Amino acid sequence: MWTPHSSLPPLYKPHFSPLSFPAPPHFLSLALSLSTYTYTYTNTHRTYVTHATMPEAPKQTQNNHSSNNNHYSDVALADNKKTKLDFIEEVTRNAGEVQKRVLAEILSRNAGAEYLKRHNLRGGQTDGDTFKKTIPVVAYEDVLPYINRIAAGDSSPILCSDPISEFLTSSGTSGGERKMMPTIEEELSRRSLLYSLLMPVMSQFVHGLDKGKGMYFLFVKSETKTPGGLLARPVLTSYYKSSHFKERPYDPYTNYTSPNETILCPDSYQSMYSQMLCGLCEHAQVLRVGAVFASGFIRAIRFLEKHWTLLCQDIRTGSVNQLITDPSVRDAVARILKKPDPELADFVATECGKGSWQGIITRLWPNTKYVDVIVTGTMSQYIPILDYYSNGLPLVCTMYASSECYFGVNLNPLCKPSEVSYTIIPNMAYFEFLPVQKADEKEEEKELVDLVDVKIGHEYELVVTTYAGLYRYRVGDILRVAGFKNKAPQFNFVCRKNVVLSIDTDKTDEVELQNAVKNATNHLVPFGACLAEYTSYADTITTIPGHYVLYWELILGSNKNNNNNIKIVPPSVIEDCCLTVEESLDTVYRQNRVFEAIGPLEIKIVETGTFDKLMDYAISLGASINQYKTPRCVTFAPIVELLNSKVVSSFFSPKCPKWTTPGLKQWSNIN
Numbered sequence: 001m002w003t004p005h006s007s008l009p010p011l012y013k014p015h016f017s018p019l020s021f022p023a024p025p026h027f028l029s030l031a032l033s034l035s036t037y038t039y040t041y042t043n044t045h046r047t048y049v050t051h052a053t054m055p056e057a058p059k060q061t062q063n064n065h066s067s068n069n070n071h072y073s074d075v076a077l078a079d080n081k082k083t084k085l086d087f088i089e090e091v092t093r094n095a096g097e098v099q100k101r102v103l104a105e106i107l108s109r110n111a112g113a114e115y116l117k118r119h120n121l122r123g124g125q126t127d128g129d130t131f132k133k134t135i136p137v138v139a140y141e142d143v144l145p146y147i148n149r150i151a152a153g154d155s156s157p158i159l160c161s162d163p164i165s166e167f168l169t170s171s172g173t174s175g176g177e178r179k180m181m182p183t184i185e186e187e188l189s190r191r192s193l194l195y196s197l198l199m200p201v202m203s204q205f206v207h208g209l210d211k212g213k214g215m216y217f218l219f220v221k222s223e224t225k226t227p228g229g230l231l232a233r234p235v236l237t238s239y240y241k242s243s244h245f246k247e248r249p250y251d252p253y254t255n256y257t258s259p260n261e262t263i264l265c266p267d268s269y270q271s272m273y274s275q276m277l278c279g280l281c282e283h284a285q286v287l288r289v290g291a292v293f294a295s296g297f298i299r300a301i302r303f304l305e306k307h308w309t310l311l312c313q314d315i316r317t318g319s320v321n322q323l324i325t326d327p328s329v330r331d332a333v334a335r336i337l338k339k340p341d342p343e344l345a346d347f348v349a350t351e352c353g354k355g356s357w358q359g360i361i362t363r364l365w366p367n368t369k370y371v372d373v374i375v376t377g378t379m380s381q382y383i384p385i386l387d388y389y390s391n392g393l394p395l396v397c398t399m400y401a402s403s404e405c406y407f408g409v410n411l412n413p414l415c416k417p418s419e420v421s422y423t424i425i426p427n428m429a430y431f432e433f434l435p436v437q438k439a440d441e442k443e444e445e446k447e448l449v450d451l452v453d454v455k456i457g458h459e460y461e462l463v464v465t466t467y468a469g470l471y472r473y474r475v476g477d478i479l480r481v482a483g484f485k486n487k488a489p490q491f492n493f494v495c496r497k498n499v500v501l502s503i504d505t506d507k508t509d510e511v512e513l514q515n516a517v518k519n520a521t522n523h524l525v526p527f528g529a530c531l532a533e534y535t536s537y538a539d540t541i542t543t544i545p546g547h548y549v550l551y552w553e554l555i556l557g558s559n560k561n562n563n564n565n566i567k568i569v570p571p572s573v574i575e576d577c578c579l580t581v582e583e584s585l586d587t588v589y590r591q592n593r594v595f596e597a598i599g600p601l602e603i604k605i606v607e608t609g610t611f612d613k614l615m616d617y618a619i620s621l622g623a624s625i626n627q628y629k630t631p632r633c634v635t636f637a638p639i640v641e642l643l644n645s646k647v648v649s650s651f652f653s654p655k656c657p658k659w660t661t662p663g664l665k666q667w668s669n670i671n
């Protein structure tokens with residue numbers, strides 16, 4: 001399919017989308033620019049257009065000639081699948097060439113950008129060697145001054161020649177605030193392209209997915225404007241609000257139980273309630289369920305646990321609860337909840353009313369074939385609970401992406417979560433890989449390697465150069481090469497650099513945790529107490545939503561007049577400590593707390609000597625006494641058990657930390 005333009009069969013003619021680009025000279029350009037084209041294929045029987053498809057991002061083949069609106073022929077489906085699989089084959093087989101052309105395209109298009117000029121990259125210098133010699137590898141803080149200028153309203157070509165269309169607010173933070181990634185209009189098409197590959201890949205392994213619906217819990221989040229008037233919002237909010245999502249043509253693979261209105265509802269309660277109600281009404285048609293991350297899906301199940309009686313009442317009466325006030329949501333739900341269905345209400349009530357929720361997914365949605373959620377990285381902590389709710393249905397991780405750019409897809413989606421690897425799609429951006437430093441290596445010894453030069457088994461930090469103006473930007477993810485699809489590497493997601501605690505989209509690193517704990521311990525000073533040792537644990541087992549647990553070993557003060565008389569720290573003071581830790585954590589943590597994606601932080605006071613026991617245990621497992629450091633986060637079950645067995649008292653944060661609309665703090669500094 002992705003063959004030189006000249007050799008395209010006569011019945012295949014490229015048709016340019018509104019984002020008009022010159023006709024690509026050969027297949028590599030075709031591959032590069034696929035996202036910015038719409039292809040119309042015609043043959044004697046039908047005409048259809050390829051767009052994107054995906055759980056979160058549906059747009060795909062449109063069967064224009066079909067007389068029945070919701071009919072999509074098997075032939076059209078098979079053709080679309082073949083097109084997408086051929087595309088993957090082509091770009092992975094030519095990964096090196098595609099990467100060279102992506103870099104050349106980014107650099108030639110952005111030759112006028114101030115950033116490149118400042119680093120003395122002259123227009124016309126588009127080769128990898130010059131680029132690498134001239135342009136430094138950077139972190140967010142290095143680009144922040146440029147981003148702040150764009151946010152303040154400077155519309156000159158600072159990072160990129162195309163106008164910055166909006167900022168995507170990442171869950172990664174800098175100085176406690178969300179990072180803001182510049183993006184351009186065209187990137188939406190590139191994201192759509194990646195989404196469009198997912199179902200063709202999936203349908204190789206699970207058949208009949210076009211014969212029913214997907215129940216996906218998808219949400220938009222709050223957005224704000226920069227002082228210069230650009231929108232700043234999460235990447236998925238931007239996508240769901242775009243025409244790529246809202247105006248997707250009918251497609252059996254992007255046929256969801258949630259009407260657009262319910263996904264786009266800004267009120268998270270109404271959005272969740274209405275999506276769950278529609279999912280229950282159409283329960284027999286549901287073939288797959290999911291959310292973006294595992295934590296989001298578990299939240300939905302938790303919501304059902306709390307609200308099933310109300311939901312059943314609506315199903316029984318055929319009317320939407322008055323708590324749903326958004327008229328467009330009410331109308332959309334009413335189109336699905338057409339009439340009273342006491343039989344379904346009884347069925348749902350019986351299943352939800354049973355003591356155990358084991359297998360609730362397969363009980364309520366009996367035709368479900370898999371659960372589509374990301375369970376790699378920190379989300380792996382949710383695998384046991386998902387197995388419990390789904391009775392061991394396959395957990396499918398389809399893609400790897402970020403606000404900076406979208407990276408890759410899982411070509412073997414039914415593999416075990418521990419074996420998931422993502423194949424980087426080489427036309428998304430220009431990718432480089434910083435080898436993860438070994439203990440005896442100096443920083444300057446590390447040379448970045450190209451996509452096709454990474455080595456199996458080695459670990460790397462991902463560095464991207466994007467069409468939207470990030471150059472040699474360290475994403476902060478550590479990846480391990482698991483294998484290759486043709487020339488394109490496949491990576492296991494190892495971890496987010498430095499992150500120690502995460503429940504939802506929050507990513508707390510050791511330094512943030514340390515500072516937060518330090519702030520909190522000020523409350524102990526008036527009582528002469530101090531913190532001897534601490535560690536932490538992301539508890540996603542005992543509470544839903546999960547919460548941060550800090551294990552504190554205290555040295556208590558004594559009364560001045562009587563050294564034997566220990567000064568007790570009142571419970572309210574430890575509760576204040578909990579809240580201060582929360583107030584000191586970054587905006588993503590606090591927002592998640594306010595929106596109940598994370599439960600109240602807990603401090604567990606442990607017996608004196610507990611951390612010595614922890615060290616003894618580590619040494620018994622082979623740690624060196626000289627080099628032993630208390631881990632600031634624990635995950636290993638026996639260690640968590642040991643700590644829990646030493647707890648003398650525990651305290652929770654009494655209220656939510658403060659959180660306001662993102663961006664205010666950083667923009668107040670823009671002059």
Ligand code: AMP
Nearest residue numbers: 170171374376377399400401402403493
């Ligand atoms: P954000 O910038 O908020 O969109 O977050 C992007 C980050 O989420 C990535 O850099 C990864 O750290 C993480 N992430 C995205 N997709 C995956 C995945 N499939 N597995 C593990 N982590 C992921």
